[in-house]
Every structure is written in C-alpha cells, then in structure tokens.
Amino acid sequence: MSRTAKDFFAPLAVGAPTPLRDIPARPSRAIHFFDPGNEKMAAKVPDMVGSVDVLLGNLEDAVKAENKEKSRQGLVAIGKATDFGKTQFWTRVNSLDSPWGLDDLVTLVTEIGDKLDVIMVPKVQGAEDIHYVDRLLAQLEAKAGLDRPILVHAILETARGVANIEEICAASPRMQGLSLGPADLAADRRMKTTRVGGGHPGYLVREDPTRDDLGVPQYDAPRTSYQQDLWHYTIARMVDACAMHGIYPYYGPFGDIRDTVACEDQFRNAFLLGCVGAWSLHPAQITIANKVFSPSVEDVAHARRVIAAMGDGTGAVMIDGKMEDDASVKQCQVMVALAEELAAIDPALKEQYDAIEVADV
Numbered sequence: 259m260s261r262t263a264k265d266f267f268a269p270l271a272v273g274a275p276t277p278l279r280d281i282p283a284r285p286s287r288a289i290h291f292f293d294p295g296n297e298k299m300a301a302k303v304p305d306m307v308g309s310v311d312v313l314l315g316n317l318e319d320a321v322k323a324e325n326k327e328k329s330r331q332g333l334v335a336i337g338k339a340t341d342f343g344k345t346q347f348w349t350r351v352n353s354l355d356s357p358w359g360l361d362d363l364v365t366l367v368t369e370i371g372d373k374l375d376v377i378m379v380p381k382v383q384g385a386e387d388i389h390y391v392d393r394l395l396a397q398l399e400a401k402a403g404l405d406r407p408i409l410v411h412a413i414l415e416t417a418r419g420v421a422n423i424e425e426i427c428a429a430s431p432r433m434q435g436l437s438l439g440p441a442d443l444a445a446d447r448r449m450k451t452t453r454v455g456g457g458h459p460g461y462l463v464r465e466d467p468t469r470d471d472l473g474v475p476q477y478d479a480p481r482t483s484y485q486q487d488l489w490h491y492t493i494a495r496m497v498d499a500c501a502m503h504g505i506y507p508y509y510g511p512f513g514d515i516r517d518t519v520a521c522e523d524q525f526r527n528a529f530l531l532g533c534v535g536a537w538s539l540h541p542a543q544i545t546i547a548n549k550v551f552s553p554s555v556e557d558v559a560h561a562r563r564v565i566a567a568m569g570d571g572t573g574a575v576m577i578d579g580k581m582e583d584d585a586s587v588k589q590c591q592v593m594v595a596l597a598e599e600l601a602a603i604d605p606a607l608k609e610q611y612d613a614i615e616v617a618d619v
C-alpha cells in the first residue's frame with residue numbers, strides 16, 4: 259500500500275524540510291542543457307543567467323564515461339560560484355542503475371543542495387524509483403541542513419515508465435514534472451527510428467487513389483500524403499497525467515540543431531497540447547523555446563477580451579461571430595495567467611503584453 263493521506267506530506271527523514279503542498283508554477287520555457295565538464299560550455303553559463311528560465315547541468319547521456327566525475331565536480335564548482343537570480347538551477351543525474359547515480363546525488367545535495375531547484379532523474383520505470391530518490395534526498399537534505407526540499411523531475415523514456423505514468427506522478431510530493439525522452443523511448447519501444455526527437459517522413463497517411471471513369475483505382479497517380487506526429491500519443495498521455503497530479507509536462511530534446519523550423523513546429527505542438535516548456539541542447543534552441551512557450555500577443559489580447567466580455571465568467575456571449583462561454587473563458591484564464599507569470603520575469607514580454615490597447619480588449 260502506498261503512503262496514507264496523513265503521512266504523504268511528512269518529511270521522510272528527521273530534520274529534512276517539509277514537502278511542498280503545491281508545486282510552484284515557475285517559468286521554464288527552455289530547460290537549457292550544458293555539460294559542466296566542457297570548459298567552453300561551462301564558461302558560458304554565468305552569462306546565460308537571466309536569459310534562460312532553467313540552466314541544467316547534465317551528467318547523464320552525452321557525457322563520456324571517462325568524464326563523469328569531471329562533469330560532476332564542474333557542476334559543484336558552477337553551483338558554488340554562480341548567483342542564479344531568477345533562473346532555476348537543475349541537474350540531470352545519471353540513472354539509478356548506473357555506476358554514477360548514487361555519487362551524483364550524494365555529492366550534489368551535500369555540496370550545492372542549497373542552490374539546486376530540481377533534480378531530473380532519467381529512465382524512471384515506476385514509483386519505486388521515485389520512492390528511492392525521495393527517501394535518499396530527505397536523508398541528504400537533513401544531513402546538509404537544507405531548509406527547502408529539492409524537487410524531482412522524471413524523464414519518460416521507457417515503455418514501463420509510460421505504462422506506470424500515473425503512479426510515477428503520484429509517487430512523491432517532490433514530483434515537479436515529466437519530460438518526454440523520445441530518443442531512449444524509441445529505443446526501448448523498438449521503434450524503427452534513428453533520431454533524437456522530431457518527426458519522421460515515413461510516418462504518414464496518404465489520400466485514397468483517384469478512380470478513372472470506370473471506377474478503377476489509379477494507384478500510380480500522384481496522391482497527397484501528410485506526415486503525422488510520432489509523439490502525439492505519448493505527449494497527450496503525459497499532459498493528462500501531469501495535469502491530474504498538479505505537476506508540469508515538457509517536451510524533451512530535438513536533436514537536429516540546424517533544423518530550427520521543425521524544432522519550432524515540434525515545440526509548438528507540445529505547447530498547444532499543454533506542455534510548459536522543452537529542452538534546449540544548443541543556445542539557438544533557447545530563442546525558439548522562449549518564443550513558442552510564451553503566449554502570443556494576439557492570443558493574450560483575445561483572451562483578455564473574452565474575460566472582460568464574460569463578466570462573472572458564466573453565461574454565453576458572441577465575440578466576432580463565435581460563441582464564448584464558461585469553458586472558453588477558462589481557457590482564456592489559462593492563457594492570461596501564463597502571460598502574467600512570464601511577464602514577471604521577462605521585461606521584453608511584459609512590454610509587449612502591456613502594449614495591448616484597451617480597445618483591443
């Protein structure tokens with residue numbers, strides 16, 4: 259049996275901070291990955307503070323086995339030396355079954371636990387992985403004398419993880435969110451792809467063949483085909499599980515760094531379906547994520563107009579020939595709440611939203 263309601267929010271170690279009741283909605287449009295052991299990347303981190311919502315020191319995949327300890331120590335040095343201001347500081351540790359996962363958690367919480375907002379745990383299979391991390395973090399937090407709990411973010415990148423998604427989200431009050439890990443998930447599912455996220459030209463639907471005057475199908479005549487989204491099912495499932503548990507869903511990596519157009523499309527699909535952000539692997543992807551995961555000025559103007567017209571939020575009105583009612587005003591409230599949250603940390607965006615004329619509303 260899982261923990262009862264009465265002890266769900268109790269600390270899991272004597273002296274550990276009390277778990278949060280609600281996960282704060284902090285802007286996290288781009289979770290920017292850097293390798294703390296790569297001198298060139300690490301040198302850029304202090305200047306990136308303030309221009310990206312989340313800086314994440316990555317210790318897992320993309321860091322060579324022989325550099326794991328160097329990267330871990332590099333992250334400790336960056337954590338100690340940097341004032342992150344409003345930018346969140348996250349890490350992705352090595353998986354729990356790897357030779358490095360335990361030392362990552364012990365070292366980071368002990369040395370820079372006061373700076374870390376969220377620990378991303380890869381290849382989470384079920385609630386048991388979160389329970390393990392939950393207890394260990396409580397012990398380490400108590401030992402380090404931390405006064406606020408470190409949150410946990412799980413990557414959805416195994417078939418078992420997808421099957422257990424609801425119990426993963428519900429496993430601990432530390433759960434901050436989930437990211438889709440399309441590369442590992444594709445491998446684990448034995449999908450026949452070789453990419454890091456994004457679409458595939460072979461995954462499509464094709465219109466029916468035209469027929470000649472006798473009704474014979476013209477199989478060789480040109481037919482329009484439409485590429486489909488490989489990730490629709492998993493993202494939608496992730497969004498529902500996160501919304502149900504009051505935590506946040508994210509699209510993960512888009513590996514074709516030069517294809518900024520398709521990256522923007524993939525991020526926007528995730529935004530429209532309910533994700534709050536995506537990973538950025540290269541500085542060029544921060545700009546894309548910041549743009550896509552911020553509501554457009556047009557959407558905010560429309561949302562404010564609907565809210566104003568709906569008064570107490572009940573009933574039905576016509577705006578520009580369309581019916582608006584309690585359900586559409588709720589969508590508009592989601593849009594405006596996000597805009598306000600982002601405006602509080604992004605002065606350029608605030609200026610754009612503030613410039614919306616009363617007449618537009």
Ligand SMILES: CC(=O)SCCNC(=O)CCNC(=O)[C@H](O)C(C)(C)COP(=O)(O)OP(=O)(O)OC[C@H]1O[C@@H](n2cnc3c(N)ncnc32)[C@H](O)[C@@H]1OP(=O)(O)O
Pocket residue numbers: 290291292293298299300302316319320441442454511515538539540541
């Ligand atoms: C499936 C998964 O697990 S995805 C998550 C794991 N993967 C990662 O974290 C990858 C992180 N990103 C990277 O390693 C790199 O961006 C790469 C390998 C994709 C491309 O690197 P490069 O070929 O060096 O890119 P590019 O030449 O365009 O870099 C331009 C500059 O930006 C820097 N840069 C590149 N990526 C980053 C980054 N993520 N953060 C900070 N700086 C970066 C480079 O060091 C370079 O600096 P310089 O101008 O001083 O030389």
Ligand SMILES: O=CC(=O)O
Pocket residue numbers: 319413415438439440441442443454455510511
């Ligand atoms: O870690 C991310 C993935 O896509 O795999």
Ligand SMILES: [Mg+2]
Pocket residue numbers: 319380415439441442
């Ligand atoms: Mg992965």
